[in-house]
Amino acid sequence: MxxxxxxxxxxxxxxxIGACSLPRGAAVQREVVSQGASENPTFQVVEVTRAATPMISTWPYTGEQSHYTWFHANAGPDSSVIQTGDRLDVVVWDNQENSLISDGTKQTPIPPLTVSSSGSVFLPYVGDVHVRGLSADSARDRIQRKMEMIVPAAQVQVQVTPGRNNSVDVASGVGAPGRYPLENRNTRLLSVLALAGGVDTSMRHPRVRLQRGGQIYETRVESVLAQPSMNITVHGGDQIAVVEDARTFTVLGSSRDQKLVYFEKERMNALDALSASGGLNPGRANPKGILILREYHPRHLTPGPRGPDMQQVIFSVDMTTADGLFAARQFQVMPNDTVMATESPxxxxxxxxxxxxxxxxxxxxxxxxxx
Known part of the structure; x- marks a missing residue:
């Protein structure tokens, strides 16, 4: 021979021999995808193209922190407004001979008043006065008008000490955690973080988490720094914490590094994900078969183009074409996804x-x- x-x-x-069972480092694309086309598939296979990515982008967010969103900045009034739980220190001045003030000092300090759940404070001889939602000056004018009914020449001095509902708590991830009163109702998030000593620089990809009204809102600190619209107005009672970004995805198969990868920015596309793992292994990987494995919650299933048909979905990307490369830039990786580079036959x-x-x-x- x-x-x-x-x-x-x-x-x-x-x-x-290669067609038989052969130990190797990663699956071959046709072995994985062909199972999705069987008579009774256990998962759905979706080809990622530029035409398909707008539809896929409307599908539900999955993984950890899938329910967290953020909101845009909204301006409030410059002056602080009185809230339930605030303390009012009221002093009444009067120089009339027949005044209620009889100690010769011409002034009467009233014991500290706490704004009730109904938004009112109780004043002797006057009764309940509604002050919630007013600035300190407006509250003084209202109290003085009430006092003039019994002390015509009275003048009123009011000092407001913010209670919990007019302050915010910064719990962690800053130099000086604590409770911080709001100087005015237009106080921004970055101002509060600065008052609290700034963000801990040793944290990996820090995120700011805000609890308000029983809801959680979260975003990257770098996003707040970069976009003024993200620097929101804080509200009294807000709970703020700065935490490390715990979102991850896994890279397996014929990539240079097979590992757990932390999100390096708020949104990462398929190209970002491969880059974060060192790219494809040039001697083994099949660029035609980049697979992203994702699991949806049963409530997310929506037969048709508006959502996944099955809980387990494999998105297939062909990076040997311009269409596939542009589609990979538009396809967003979700927390807990698995990005698999299949092996070349x-x-x-x-x-x-x-x-x-x-x-x-x-x-x-x-x-x-x-x-």
Whole structure:
């Protein structure tokens, strides 16, 4: 048998053996995707193209923190307004001879008043006065008008000390956690973080988490710094914490690094995900078969283009075409996704040739044929 015939025979043997069960580092694309096309598939396969990405982008967010959103900045009044739980220190001045003030000082301090749940404070001889929602000056005018009914020449001085409902709590991730009164109703988030000593610089990808009205809102600190519209007005009673970004996805298969990857920014696309893992392994990976595995909650299932048909979905990206590359830039990776770079079918043949070629003495011939 000639050397060339022996080479052809070896290649044929390699292809035959490669079609059988062969240990390797990653799955071949057709092995995974073909199961989705079986008679009773257990998962859905979705091809990611530029035409499909606008539809896919409307599908539900999945993974950790899937319910967290953020809001845009909204301006409030510059002056602080009185809220339930605030304390009012009221002093009444009067210089009339027949005044209620009889100690000769011409002033009467009233014991501290706490704004009730109904928004009122109780004043002796006057009764309940509604002050919630008023600025300190407006509250003073209202109290003084009430006092004039019994002390015509009275003048009133009011000082407001914010209670919990007119202050915010900064719990963690800053230099000085604590409770901070709002100087006015137009206080922004970054101002509060600055008062609290700033964000801890040792944190990995810090996120600001805000609890308000039983809801949680969260975003990256760098987003707030970069976009003025993200620097929201805080409200009395807000609970703020700065935490590390715990969102992750897994990269497996024929990438350079197979590992758990933390989100490096608020949104990461498929190209970002592969880049974060060091890119594809040039000797093993099949760029036609980049797979993203995702699991949806049963309530997210929406047969048709508006949502996934099945809980488990595999998104397939072909990065050998311009359409696939642009689609990969538009496709957003979600927390807990698995990004898998499948193995090239040629790798199995190369593995067998590497194992047996030197024994038969023809591996160099195969290499020469491939060049």
């Amino acid at each position: 000639t050397r060339f015939s022996k080479t052809i025979l070896l290649v044929g043997m390699a292809l035959t 040629v790798t199995a043949v190369q593995t067998i040739i590497g194992l047996f070629g030197t024994v038969i003495g023809v591996s160099s011939s195969v290499n020469n044929l491939s060049n």
